[in-house]
Amino acid sequence: MRKVPKIPAAIKKQVINNMFVKNYKRMWPYVKPVWFRALCTVLLTIPIGSMDALIAWAIKPYTDAVMVEKTMTASWYIPILIVGFTVVQGGLTYMLNYLNTWVGGKITNALKADLFRKLLTFETEYFTSKNSGEILIRFNNNAEGACAGLISNIKSFVQKFATSASLIVVLFINSWQLALVTTVILVFALVPMSTLKKRVSPVLTHAMEINSTLMTKYNETHAGNKTIISYNLEKYQEKRFLNVLHKNFSLQMKVFQRTRWLSPVMHIILSFGIALALWFGSHLILTHQLTPGGFVSFLTALILLYQPIKSIGGTYSSVIFSFWAIEMCFDMMDTQPKIIDRENAIEMPKEHKQIKFNDVSFNYLPDVPVLKHVNLTVNQGETIAIVGNSGGGKTTMVNLLPRFYDVSSGSITVDGTDIRDFTLKSLRQNIAVVFQDNFLFDGTIRENILLGDENATEEQLQSAIKMAYLDDFVKTLKDGLDTHIGERGVLLSGGQRQRVAIARAFLKNAPILVLDEATSALDNKSEAVVQKAIDNLMKEKTVFVIAHRLSTIRNATKIVVVNDGLIVESGTHDELIKTECGAYKMLYDMQFKSDKKEQEQQSE
Ligand SMILES: Nc1ncnc2c1ncn2[C@@H]1O[C@H](COP(=O)(O)OP(=O)(O)O)[C@@H](O)[C@H]1O
């Protein structure tokens, strides 16, 4: 067996360099549209950075003229030159920062837009496996970190580099021996930079996770506000929040420890350089190898050099952070959604004759089957009611239709074609879903209903509102259809929200309708109205209905009872009710009894 040779240091270095190349390469599509201004930004830093050196350089003739030769001619123009330079430097710096903000903003937006597009492609499972804070951090904050870092860091890096390089030139002009000593020390000062990335990346990733938990806590407090109040959970929520804050704090300190040691270490190495240069410089002056002007100029350059080199460490930490953020962003970009169009996917036709579940099994988690070998045939125009115990898999079953999830085995076909062979867009266009808790967007009632079909005419809109039994309600509103309903429709009652969702489904006018406990969250009175709206919606559609109240599904073409992922019974209401000790009859009797009890209580 051949011995694997040890990786030489030079190649290791190559790998580190590749990190730069790799990240900048990936960012290039975002930089490209603004490349000219980006380049201007970077180039501008060179004159700005080098101007310090000019001042240091000018000090030599000045000092020699004033202090050694005692001529006064130089004493007036050098100060003026210094002021002039500073003014120019200030102006250029403003321009630089302006460009930097512009370019950075453009790049950030482009990256965020792409990330958001990516976010919209992910399937339900992706969202259930991530908390809301994580989405926020991964798709928003990291994009900001990536771009802000990218531009402003190259900028300050190049600027500091330009300053240092030109100051080193001044050092050489004054005394090559001194300059040589200083340069060697400087190179030493840069060495610790190379170990930074490896040490800091894992901590940054961990910090991101904690930070996203923090964001989630805010979201929870917003969305769960009523629960928190009604169960007096303020202390509980506070405790959980403080816990995350505390973790966040320790991680921030850890990030600090792992990055910010760089500056003091470089600082200390530099002080050796300065001490050595001073000692050596004094020696040169005393032995008349250097003029006092030369020495002062040298010192000025050295002092000016101190600042950028010292802070290059800090800048480098930020560069590492932005590289990490870039990597995170592109990790997201490279993540492939699991539910996508197949190659050669076809449009699902608007008409269908038969929908079939063929031996469908499904599990969310490995080895925990939720649906087991489900077979079901539904013809066009039929209403299939799915009933059964809670957690039995009813929602899961209908969630497979619009491919919120894909079957684990078996298939669902429409007229013989696997639904996975249809384009997702056409499949979902053909299915309207009304959930128990429908998501309404922040906006007006009109906007929310028109989401069903943005090209709907006013007539169609009005008819949908009528069919959804919304017209009476809308009439009572000052702003009518243009009334704002708040985030998630919080300004509406449950029944109103439900009817807005039904009106939206009306406009969508899909041939397949899925109703998942659409009235379960409502009180009896609003349930009655919503049920009437639903009855309208169901006309001429193939309907899958999961209903809590069995009385509403008596007229279904077929009722299937799903218990623990198995279809245990199916048939019409009349057939099933006759089966003594049948699952359906038991459910029905149970509900009938509790309904009767309720009625008795009400009449008492
Ligand atoms: N996203 C999920 N991840 C893991 N398990 C889930 C998920 N959603 C539902 N389940 C589980 O799948 C089973 C069926 O759930 P569901 O179809 O919602 O039941 P039903 O609608 O009949 O009340 C339940 O045991 C539930 O805990």
Ligand SMILES: [Mg+2]
């Ligand atoms: Mg359910």
